[in-house]
Amino acid sequence: MATPNHSLRPIFATIIGIAFFSAMDAVMKSASLALGAYSAFFLRCLIGAIIIGPVWWWRVRKWPERAALKVHLTRGIVVAFMGWTFFFALVRLPLAEAIALSFIAPLIALYLAAILLGEAIQPKAIVGALLSLAGVAVIVSGRLSQTEMSANAIIGLAALLLSAVLYAWNLILQRQQALLASPAEVSAFQNSIVSLTLLGFAPFLLVLPSGSAQCTEWLTLIAGALFAIAAALFLSWAYARAEAQALVPIEYTGFLWAALFGWIFFSENISITTVSGAVLIVIGCWIAVRKDKMQSPP
Template sequence: MTSRSTVIPFAVCCAGVALFSVMDAAMKGLSLSIGVYNALLWRAVAGTLLGLVLMLVLRQHWPTAVVLRLHLLRGTVVAFMAFAFFWALVRLPLAETIALSFIAPLIALYLAALLLKEKVGRAAIFASLLGLVGVAVILSGRMRGTYDADALAGAGAVLLSAVLFAWNLILQRQQAQVASPVEVAFFQHLVMLGIFALAAPFLAILPPPGALPLVALAAALAFTSLAALAWAYARAEAQRLIPVEYSAFVWAAIIGWLVFGERLAVTTVAGAALIVAACLIAARARPVSSLPNDPPPHIEPGLT
């Protein structure tokens, strides 16, 4: 692929990452207002309705049984991944949460070895160790001075979310080969809605009128950014777009400061730099054919 043919996917990827970062901030505000569960439930409702309209307007075909099972599996994984991520997000600064989530592509290396029988080389093992050092540096900032158990629990939830996101990377690699971006986004929201609806009789509340614009904004941003990234990664090699994904940390730092007044710790910057370096080493160490046809996390990157 020539550099000229990569320009548009590169620009779309940049826009997708930025939109995902704004969505994370919207979801943090919504989670602080009505709780993580209700924020995810009502975003899933809005995203499902938006996806249904697009599926009908674009005349998307209903997936086969095999593809539908893949949608169900990935939607389930993403539901638990998103809950863990946003539960952590209300306990940690936005930039710190994003930085910790960057460990997911390294975890995906070993899941790819387990599930796809890919070989993990020495460079990938070194990258994993470097990434763990980066995580330790970020956590060290939490363990200095006053012991903040709630924040450490949040960090643990991010790492759990990263493990699930790594599995999500493997599933999305398979999914991208058999479904359109609109279909992927619609079924992800639909399956998440089905899972969250199970607890609705016990946990669901109607969001106050003032929260409805934020629900609609979060759903629109999630759907648009997911579709944009799927489109970009279908048209350019993953190794050309991976560095763009880490711009999510810059967006998270800026938005966290502007919206939530969050300060950026030196340990967060240093740890994020180590994790990003580790991910790039791992990506370059593997052949292109073994790279997930997917973005690394800025979570959900769900969501994300």
């Protein structure tokens, strides 16, 4: 009697998680435009910690082991600056364009794995790197050819590339964390550690919602926190049940969601250079991260 195959569940969970993350990016862009990238990200994570923290403690009532705490702390600090730089860039760039450029993260992760884990760099990773860099060049050249290109947009591009490097490190840590902790624990500690990491900048940068729009701004932040929690729960569940190599390519569906949300909420049009560059980046990353097929005995 055949047993049911549940291998597609992590894939569907990842697709749903990426959709939630893309929705979060859209509402966080709105909040960042109103309050600034730092305040929007800090308040979103603080709200997220307040929501998910008690849920995790009520279910577990046990402090994580030392190995899990170490990964929680490392990833929380990485995500703090990854998210800050990403939303800083998102204020200055169209949503789909920012997501497309962030797709170089899986490729960077291969090279970080070589540095941090001592893994050998395969020739296909070099080919993938060249294709992805060509894709980045296409997107940036399209941006440079526009008359509205400004120093502000150049700063946004630089911040986005820095965020992509940090996101690549985050991808390496995400798989480790998912194997050591439950999805609720991952979300609780990530929101809490990010909040504590960013807290030191609050006296200088924090802007709270105020005026006639404060109710809308708080609701936007709460929505962003709920979307982020939902995404983290789905992705943590998926990464605990499938290899990162199988799930990372699914992150490319985020471009479609970003294009849709950017068009609906910010009236952003997608240029042909952005689409072309995104295609080159995706192909390059697919070549770099795909597994070689092994021959099986007849």
